Amino acid sequence: MPLPPFTPPGPDAPRPFPPAGQAQGPAASPVRQPGLIAALGDTQFTTFMTPMLARWIYIGSIVVISMTTIFCFGFAWWLASWFLGWFFGLVAMAMAPLIGFVLLLVARVACESVLIRYNRAAPPPRA
Numbered sequence: 001m002p003l004p005p006f007t008p009p010g011p012d013a014p015r016p017f018p019p020a021g022q023a024q025g026p027a028a029s030p031v032r033q034p035g036l037i038a039a040l041g042d043t044q045f046t047t048f049m050t051p052m053l054a055r056w057i058y059i060g061s062i063v064v065i066s067m068t069t070i071f072c073f074g075f076a077w078w079l080a081s082w083f084l085g086w087f088f089g090l091v092a093m094a095m096a097p098l099i100g101f102v103l104l105l106v107a108r109v110a111c112e113s114v115l116i117r118y119n120r121a122a123p124p125p126r127a
Contacts (some may be wrong), residue, residue: 058111065104072096073096075092078090080093
């Protein structure tokens with residue numbers, strides 16, 4: 001049984017791929033938000049900076065809390081090397097990571113609470 005002859009589709013027929021240089025569908029054209037510096041220069045207030053600032057504040061708190069925990073652990077190690085301070089040094093070595101973890105949780109909850117309050121108070125995006 002022979003195949004029917006090939007006829008090219010008309011201009012209204014669906015294409016399997018979009019034409020070159022054009023995006024198709026919602027996932028193909030993501031909306032890119034401006035950066036922190038560009039948002040600072042936005043005088044019409046169309047870009048909100050709170051989510052960007054919360055991200056950078058949380059990253060900064062991770063760095064500061066990690067460095068403080070490492071410093072406190074080193075201080076506890078030094079304290080444990082004393083003749084009469086070994087017990088306090090061991091307790092401080094055990095507590096330093098736990099306190100760092102609790103501080104990191106507090107920083108995360110604080111950033112999330114600011115974002116939740118921001119999302120409730122923010123006006124809907126303009127079309």
